[in-house]
Amino acid sequence: MAGAKEIRTKIASVKSTQKITRAMEMVAAAKMRKAQDRMLATRPYTEKMKQVVGHIALANPEYKHPFVVSREVRKIGYIVISSDRGLCGGLNTNLFRFLVKEIKALQKDGKEVAFCTVGNKALGFFRRVGGQVMAQATHLGDAPRVEALVGTVKVMLDAYINGEVDEIRLAYNTFVNTMTQQNTVSQLVPLKAGEDADSLCRHWDYIYEPGAQEVMDDLLVRYIESLVYQAVVENGACEQSARMVAMKSATDNAGDLISELKLIYNKARQAAITQEISEIVGGAAAVAA
């Protein structure tokens, strides 16, 4: 039985792979919970920020910050958010596919694009396929910090102010539930005017210290950063849940593979035994005859 030993080795190797994928699944499940908590923890800030920006839009319609004014779009800047690591199913691939489709349509209209990447996978992708990458941030870890994104966002915003890009969009995955992630591309700059008209009326204005322009500059930059940060955190939760699902199916596949191999192994073993018995019986018959 020459095949038996080979099959045994194969079973052992599949088993050790299964152990790894199972461990990864459990790690991803634990991390996912934390990532989800983090995602929820960022919401209050973004919501408050939205309210304040909304109030300002109502209070001070005469001073227009450049981030609020839209102009003719010739070049679009994308902030692409991806994971740092692979083995998370189609999470990044699907996002890039979605993005490439959109960009192709834009280029047909004669519009240019540039990118800022967050995460290794996006950087690697644009390195392979080309594209103007203006800035990047990688190795954010499981608990990303806002400071890690400040530089990347600033490069984009500066490009917007200098007129290098005329619109900034944000591409990331939104977390629907553990099984589902949604590819999302949303417009970041110019900011859409505050649509939530509170009960506040337009008869008042803030006291600005030190001045309207300084405060607005700071506020809007922080607002945009918080949106990007929220997208990064949300993408992190997506990454962990996608990885968990991918690793679960890998573990199941390994289990199926093992049972198949076991069947083959047992068949081979049985065939060998049958053969041996028939040889012995044949030999005995020959002796008796």
Added chain:
Amino acid sequence: MATTILVDIVSAECHLYSGQGVMVYASAVMGELGIAPRHAPLITRLKPGEVRVDPGNNQPHEHFYVSGGILEVQPFKVTILADAGVRAGDLDEAAAQEAKRCAEDALANQHADMDFAKAQTELAEAVAQLRAIDRIRKTK
């Protein structure tokens, strides 16, 4: 009981405090601020420093440290958007330069035009792999 003002302190990474207070003290760029209920609408930048909330009723004050941020006052509401870390124009500029440099390093001798054919074949390959895995699972 005296009128109170709703105080919310949030930072980008977490929610720090929410509650009623009779007075809020903070150090803004133009100087110390004390905000009582019915303060005029105000919006200002904060310096790194302490934010203190007096909850009234002789309760002990709540103290927070913020490394800067933005304070917004509505007549019955104070919102403090705290920065997660120390921020300054030159620090931000340095971070921007760093992010740019990283991208340039990573993409040395890179062409600026996107190669759509390559992108699409690569993505198609990856998707095909994923589909295949899916199909293997379903047929079992």
